[in-house]
Amino acid sequence: MADAPDTADTPDAPTVPDAADAPDTAGGQAPRENVREDAREGIQGAEVQGEDVREGSALRERRLHPVTPLRRAWAPVAVVAGWAVHDPDQVQRQLARLTMTTLLVGLAVLVPAAALYGFLSWWFTHYAVTDSELRIRTGLLFRRTAHIRLERIQAVDVTRPLLARVVGVAKLRLDVVGTDKKDELAYLGEDDAQRLRAELLARAAGFAPETAHEVGEAPVRRLLHVPPGVLAVSLLLTGATWGMLIAAVVVPPVLWFATHSVWTVLATGVPLLGAAGASSVGRFVGEYDWTVGESPDGLRIDHGLLDHAHETVPPGRVQTVRVVEPLLWRRRGWVRVELDVAGSANSVLVPVAPREVAASVIARVLPGVTVPEGLSRPPRMAGRCLPLWWRGHGLAVTDTVFAARRGLLRRTTALVPHAKVQSVRLAQGPWARVQGLADVHVDTGANKTVTARLRDAAEAADLLYAQADRSRTGRREARPDRWMA
């Protein structure tokens, strides 16, 4: 076994682990010291910078775009509209009771109050970029300051919803593990947002603070573009889309014949139609013009027909990659690629692409990784635990990734780089024990678990320890948080 040399020395346990550890810790410590020094330099830099900032603090601390207060202006209108739709009779009665004067007084109070609140909340929201963090100061009564460490950025998204595009503003969101929704900058001018993203990424990459401004937008090399035709065909070949549409068309008439109640039909029909629309038209609109590019500051994903989204994932942040092959796509050799980044909501890397193209994109996202072919199936015994579907499961471990496949009709292959493994678990139920089988779970930082199901028990036990070892060595070779420094 791999740890035989370690444990052979266990009788004099107090000394030997230390000795065994010594090279480890030295190896592990050296880069850390560097990082710490970097941080210390960074802090010194910040102090020096701080004095500068204090002089020109108005210059450094910035406000959001002035249209920001209007972004919640539709909310009261929506509430009133919702109420009116929900209960039309009562609305009419209430409206009849309203006289002109009460209406005017109400408006005279409400509108300035709302305007004042909007203005003040905008006035008291500031953001500033120091060389190690982004600070966001918000709050009128309850002040809140968020300090977001730049080297811990998992992804940066600039999104431009339809209305914001009309006005020419954009929303900037930093994905850092543990941030909440408040930590997005909405709205910034479009140019500001681009510039800020470039600056944040340059600083996160480790460029010196003085040059971070000048680095500018890193050049992008386009890796992949999904033509609208292919996207449309791929959605037509997705079973879920058709299932939703058929349900939306069939269920309401059936309910009508069964109950003859308009409300029941509406209550089920509207959500069904909504879901069908979201899974077909919504997906098409959202994934329209999907472009994946590569730049020194990370992976760029741009997409959207109405709402534009520009996502940037810095190098080394991807925790897992999943290659999904729906049944109807297989003849064309198309796959969908999803990725998981800790603290980030966006999960699609490639909505549809030929397998070889997708593999080349994955090779850029996870450097040195090839999608393993010919995964090993579970032993025949697995059929007794999971009839038929056991054939869909598979496992391959290369020197860079742990890859597990599941699913018979819709095949999903999940890849985890060894360096991203948080913990490894072996689980075995009573029936699996009788068959001599066990599952191996690999947990990653994006709260995703990749499972190699129904492996031979002895193989699984070996895999458990071997995976722990591989993850340790994988981590040692992993990129630092600041990838350009």
Added chain:
Amino acid sequence: METGSPGTTGDTAAGAVSETGSGTAAGTASGTVAGTASGGVVGAASAGVAGPEWTGLPPGLLRMRRLLLVVWLVPLTLAAALLPGLLAGPVWAAFALVPAAVLAWGWPMLGRNWRSWRYAERSDDLLISRGVLWHEETVVPYGRMQLVEVTSGPVERHFGLASVQLHTAAAATDATIPGLDPREAERLRDRLTQLGEARSAGL
């Protein structure tokens, strides 16, 4: 335990044998564990050539669980016997057999479950192994630990027990060691945080 470890502890089949081992073997194992735990020394079973050296849990946890089982089920048995027996006729008192059976079945089950819990501190990761029917073994690298927690509820405190829980960036990592001696729990916490700091890595 001692019977299981000299072979191959990495092999789950061997692990299963040691868990369902004979009463005498289990007795000696629990004896050694009790001794080491009270002494606060690491390494219960003298590890063989291969495999990590496992530490079992102190018997306090088993005592607590069994006591809780009795405290809940004995009154339930009495109630199930007396209420229907007095109100509906003596035949209905047979209901009491259900909680009594649970008690009789739970007593040894708790023992088996307690014996199955063990942990090992290796040079770079912590192993936790548990469960008889649903066996689970977890490997958590020290460098991945985000937080080490020592908790102790009121009942646990009364029995002088504490549990150590490890958190990584993955919520699925379920690494808890229950029913430790508080001193051992603190020692483990300090050692784990120390090792975690030495080997820490980003996400």
